[in-house]
Amino acid sequence: MPRLNPDNIELAKEILGRYPRPKSALIPLLHLAQEQDGWVTDDAMEHLAELVGCTPAEVLGTCSFYEMFKREPVGPYLVNICHGISCHLLGADELLEHAEQSLGVKTGGTTADGKITLEEAECQAACTEAPCLQVNYRYRYKVANEAFDQLITDLRAGKLDDEIPPHGTLARRATRQHIPADRAAGPAAVDVNVEPVWLSRNADASEAKG
Amino acid sequence: MTITDAPKIVTGRLAAHDDAHTIARYEATDGYKGLRAALQRAPQSITDEVKAASLLGRGGAGFPAGVKWGFCPPGVFPRYLVVNGDESEPGTYKDRILMESDPHQLIEGILIACYAIGCSQAFLYCRGEMALAHERLGEALNEAYAAGYVGKNILGTDYSIDIVLHWGAGAYIVGEETALIESLEGNRGMPRLKPPFFPAAKGVYLQPTVVNNVETLANLPWLMQHGAEAFHALGAENSRGTRMFAVSGHVKKPGVYEVEFGVTTFRDLLYAPIYSGGIRGDRALKAFIPGGASAPLFYEEHLDLPLEAGVVGKAGSMLGSGAIVVMDETTDMVKATRNLVRFFARESCGKCTPCREGTTWLERILDRIIDGHGRPEDIDLLLDVCDNISPGLLWPPKQTTICPLGQSATPSIVGTIKRFPEEYERYVNAPFSTTVAINGAAYLSPPVAAATGGSAE
Structure with missing residues (x-):
């Protein structure tokens, strides 16, 4: 089972460099591991423990707390049907039932072809668009049964792959934050008690070129 | 009915422009002017102005933002700002819009807040499930760094700060500020006991930390440009300015509406044609949630209450996170x-x-x-x-x-x-x-x- 590959180690080091303490990078790095493998493997967790300087058990402790981290393989398409209150009022239960029947799996299961994992999810903050769902955390609004079936057909045919990257990829690489070295202010060291220079400045801040 | 033509302080740009998330559009529509104005001023005067505006926190608890900033103990540094973008209270849909559709407005708000408080680093904690928001915020931050708005020597001044975009991973509890801090430190998102862990005194890495909601910070660019007086002129009682409310459930036109705070009533939001337009199928109202799943239900008799934090509190509920969920007579x-x-x-x-x-x-x-x-x-x-x-x-x-x-x-x-x-x-x-x-x-x-x-x- 894989550890982070060389490219991802580089990215991991960049992410680590933004935080005053390395363990703060743990959740972003777990996302990175999940992006690489589609789920979070034991080896990846051990590797992250080395990178952030804690025990693998602590990594597992964090990883297991958060819903989004999968510790066993899921399909490349994770379909999360919202069952928050607004979606509940507008047919989420019926949509979920339809999804279970049409996919032939229960909530939490993966289809026989291994492509689609179905889950019910807590409120996704699209309450005005109920009932809604997410595929790999990309939204689909006001989903009727027929629209759901079409979505599944399109996913299986790979028609939506430009819009919906495989499970694990939250933000595509080009859109990731990258702080250029010459622009970085740098992380604020915890144990250096220095007042920021601008704080005591008085009202005639003439150096502001604004 | 009390429908006012108050300005759309935080949603004006995104309502008018499809490309409001780009730096070009942002700069063309008064973007980063509030930051430029702020950098000409003493940091303390900005905190005073936010206090005078009585900008209440828009996350749920509704605590005055300027007062919160003032709680950081003097002489203890570094201070950190943590932006709470972990919106997940059922029914709540507002911060995601601001992060996806007008990310520079939030970035500018963060910069103004950090300048005023004296923070040395900001962490923008965005809920994990919001992939588009991650992408839009990431792109916006990259643009803002390249343009000199964020990072070292911002706009040529001695003000320097990094904004680090941090992804959550799916846990409602992390919206609670001390759990947010635990999560930001790489731990399970379990709340800390207050006292002693009041974030302003002992927050991230046990340093003074201000945790502010996305919508709260998004108000700051406007506030810096138009002043506390203009902000305070809007609204009523202790609820000043405007506020975003998401109306969902059994209404004809579910939507997110920015309305004048403290004045507009529930009836306006639920029944006015420019807002939700009434109950679907003209059925009777059975109940509604006035402020997210944590808030006690309201009924027909509460419809004429204004969306004012104090009034709603006295009536036995809360405006919470601005999530109004409507249930018609058919609801079980x-x-x-x-x-x-x-x-x-x-x-x-x-x-x-x-x-x-x-x-x-x-x-x-x-x-x-x-x-x-x-x-x-x-x-x-x-x-x-x-x-x-x-x-x-x-x-x-x-x-x-x-x-x-x-x-x-x-x-x-x-x-x-x-x-x-x-x-x-x-x-x-x-x-x-x-x-x-x-x-x-x-x-x-x-x-x-x-x-x-x-x-x-």
């Missing part, structure tokens, strides 16, 4: 309640016993009532469990736990039992069901239990 209130309670049961972090055990049992009891296995005494049992989580079932609720999650599960139960007792009674008095639903499939219940009318448990 027991099932709606189960839905709300299940959320809290699943999202309980497990740290405190009353919440971990209480919410779980509430869900199980409601499950069996709905599945046809309820007993008449279950209704009192529900109230008893609620009382154990929040003694006295008061408003504002008493807390037996470190954070308010557990008690948030109780108002919907208490409210619906009081208001709609017949709906619960119909479930528990129904003839004993011969089938039970398990994960949606029907199973025969044990014949001996069915024959005696006893419990299957």
